[in-house]
Amino acid sequence: MARLNLRLLGDFEARLGSGPPLRLRARKTQALLAYLGALPEQTHSRDKLASLLWGDRSQSQARSRLRGSLFVLRRALAPADPPCLALDSEAVALEVGAVDVDAVAFRRLAQADDMEALARAVELYRGDLLEGLAFRGALFEDWLIAERERLRELALDALAKLLAHQQRAGALESALQTALRLVALDPLQEPVHRTLMRLYDRFGRRSAALRQYQTCVGVLRRELNVEPEAETKQLYRELVRQQPQGSAKAQGSAASTAAPAASHSSGEVFPPLRPLRTTNLPIPSSSFVGRERELAEAGRLIVSHRLLTLTGPGGSGKTRLAIQLAAEAVAQFPDGVFWVPLQALRDPALVERAVRASLGADEDLITRVGSKRLLVLLDNFEQVVDAAPVVSSLLAGTPHAKVLITSRAPLHLDSEWRYPVEPLPEHDAATLFIERATAIAPGFHPTAVVGEICRRLDGLPLAIELAAARIALLEPDELLARLERRLPLLTSRSHDVPTRQRTLRATIEWSHDLLEPGEQQLFRKLAAFTGSFSVEAAEAVCQTDLDTLESLVEKGLVRRRAEGRLTLLDTIREYALERLDESPEAEEVRRRHAEFFLAVAERANLNAGKRGLGKQTQMHHDIAIREADNVRGALAWTLATGAHALGLAIATSVEQFWIMHDPPEGVRWFARLLGRPAAECVAPEIRADALRAYGGCRDIACDDAAAAQLYEQSLALFTQLGDEHGRAVLLHRLGIQAMRRNEPERARELVEASHTIHERNNDRWGLTQTIGTLGALARDAGEEGRAYELITKSAALAREVAVPWWESGMLLELAHITLDAGRIDEGEVRAREALRLADQMRDRGGRVFGIGLLARVAAERGQRERAGRLWGAVENENVGAPLGGWRRHRRRCEELIRHAASTEFDRGYAEGRSLRLEDAVALALAAADPPA
Secondary structure, three states, rough: OOOEEOEEOOOEEEEEEOOOOOOOOHHHHHHHHHHHHHHHOOOEEHHHHHHHOOOOOHHHHHHHHHHHHHHHHHHHHHHOOOOOOOOOOOOOEEEOEEEEEHHHHHHHHHOOOOOHHHHHHHHHHHEEOOOOOOOOOOHHHHHOOOOOOOOHHHHHHHHHHHHHHHHHHHHHOOOOHHHHHHHHHHOOOOHHHHHHHHHHHOOHHHHHHHHHHHHHHHHHHHHHHHOOOOOHHHHHHHHHHOOOOOHHHHHHHHHHHEEEEEOOOOOOOOOOOOOOOOOOOOOOOOOOOOOHHHHHHHHHHHHHEEEEEEOOOOOOOOHHHHHHHHHHHHHOOOOOOEEEEEOOOOOOOHHHHHHHHHHHOOOOOHHHHOOOOOOEOOOOOOHHHHHHHHHHHHHHHOOOEEEEEOOOOOOOOOOOOEEEEOOOOHHHHHHHHHHHHHOOOOOOOOOOOHHHHHOOOOOEEEEEEEHHHHHHOOOOOHHHHHHHOOHHOOEOOOOOHHHHHHHHHHHHHHHHOOOOHHHHHHHHHHHOOOEEEOOOHHHHHHHOOHHHHHHHHOOOOOOEEOOOEOOOOOOOOHHHHHHHHHHHOOHHHHHHHHHHHHHHHHHHOOOOOOOOOOOOOOOOOHHHHHHHHHHHHHHHHHHHOOOOHHHHHHHOHHHHHHHHOOOHHHEEEHHHHHOOHHHHHHHHHHHHHHHHHHHHHHHHOOOOHHHHHHHHHHHHHHHHHHHHHHHHHHHHHHHHHHHOOHHHHHHHHHHHHHHHHHHOOOOOOHHHHHHHHHHHHHHHHHOOOHHHHHHHHHHHHHHHHHHHHHHHHHHHHHHHHHHHHHHHHHHHHHHHHHHHHHHHHHHHHHHHHHHHHHHHHHOOOOOOOHHHEEEEHHHOOOOOOEEEEEEEHHHHHHHHHHOOOOHHHHHHHHEEEHOOOHHHHHHOOOOOOOOO
């Protein structure tokens, strides 16, 4: 069964069963589902829901927006089993019993009075209700603020009850964690601060207890301008007078002084303790943000494995995660949890001594540990990795000890289980930034820019904290603008962090300096890649071997993505680029990079002019999409170094990519490459090909005059070269230009000349094009039957020679012809088939054309709101640029569609204007406009 699961506490998330999160892009659609989920036992009128979320609009507009959101929800929730969304003409509800909602379960469990139910309730409370989801001025915000406060109060009450239960049961480790959560949720609860002070004292953490008092004093003065109560001050004085708890005598003293604390009026209960557990874990100076998934997954690994290594690049938060993991695992290790910081060591021979010192062992380490159940946390192991045999011996010689390690490189021991620490997800990264920025500038008000800053910083906790520190001087917009060069910007003047973490550069440099010379060389060479790259590309461009490449992956400097490709985080690549620019091999590496991706681009077979010359005709558009960033990087290098011939060859080889994705981008590259004086000196065959491809980009971008001029220049060069195929391609393109200028005789003459050459050379791809264009000429001459025959033949040939771009274009032409003939069903089938092909290739022009034709189909069938929505998407300036064949038919479609103008059409049109291209395609391919 694929039940609907809603997470409303903390970040919003909706899943069907164990599937991935549902993609509900519109915030108000998320809010609608969240509201229904928070009240699953209620049925809601449509008018109420419309006013709740769109109260700033007219009633008809609000109802229309609601219908759009319900349409999206119904489609997203269609696979749910059992069905969960109930709709009728006036009401909406989520079916009770068909959906699991964390907030609903939390409300039920939090009102219980047994420890198990309360613990489950507290576990469910991952954060405030729908964090980050609000709309100013909307009634929804009023409801959300009130409900959020009710649930927060319920969470405070549940935590307080759970804390009391845990203290009475003697579960003091759990009580400590509960008290920490309680004071984090409400820092003004002074009795909880006292409870924490006593708990820290009972565990021998006197300095933590004293720091907790200072925290209490600070928050009371800052928030309420009051001093602590006399009881809190008295407890502080008692703690100060007590001896340090490093001996049995001190522990006995702690136990004796704790007894009176149980009689204080605050109500805390402290039963007699069993012998104290030993731990020297440091108390972090700031809160722990996010990482719930990592804590759960790595926590399970600690239970099931004896050696766990947290790996990741510098600044990824390995140490902070490890300390939190160890703190939460204290209850599993009755003989102690020991932290061994290794960042100051360089000699592997000193590691065993450091471990013995942390455990307080004068004798042999194995003898000291014996059969004890304890956890040793070895922090920053990367620079003493040769001490791995110490870890192996400890595990082999003791039956119950476990080891948790943080390291930028694995130990390569048989018993090792590795857990890579990934960058923070977007929400956690933004939360961390906001928290640290607010600590520095209490008046800080976050904006949407924060999310972009965190993305630019790759979600690395250290980078985010260093960036947040700059909020004392820079506004978020100013900070974002300076992130083009991160390394000089991200520095800290803090004196309570290691030197290697005071700048992002120092952190990465620390990792770099630990590499072997061959690894350092490969690391800087990899900076030549832009975006992701394949293993084969790294081997060819960097002339490396798999072992060295794998080593960089293991050490977190190179990441392996889910699809198997490799990448460097942008922050790390910036440092690697500096190293590459300083090296003597920089130019050689970048030239190999450009030449390699020229070969890759040629394999993609996207040079529309050369396809067919006795070669395969099938396009591999996926290759160009995957390697687009590296192609752009190679082109930038050729421009910077004057390698014009190579640059023109690369740009021309992906002509079809520019045409389908972004013709203006192709125009910009060709203009820069061909605008240099040196471009006149490249080989004439390269220049001729480039001028043709440049003209193609201008053509699709609707700059007919410039395109025709470029085609003429290219034709002249191909004629001089005696290149018959090149001439045929240009004659055909000039024929299309003449057809657009309404010069049918000239157009036919040029296209037939091209056709003759292709027939002579048996060029099936060339014939595919000329036959289709002759069909278009017949269409313009009013010969519908002849046009239908020729264009159908061209579409079939395009399928045979595996050129889906042309096939899609011919199907769109057939759809237009059949719609004009009144054959609506056939026209719709052709348009849908064409749109699916265009969408598979991400062909922008073809997708817009298909959406426009299906808008016409909807208008012809009287589906006015659907027609308006699709036409609104076409007229969205971010979607409907008049590319390719669409510009010839747009006016005719618009004339027919405007006959459908009505209130329903206008309502749909307003909604369609805000659609993204991908959403417009999905809507166009939907079977019909459902009566939501």
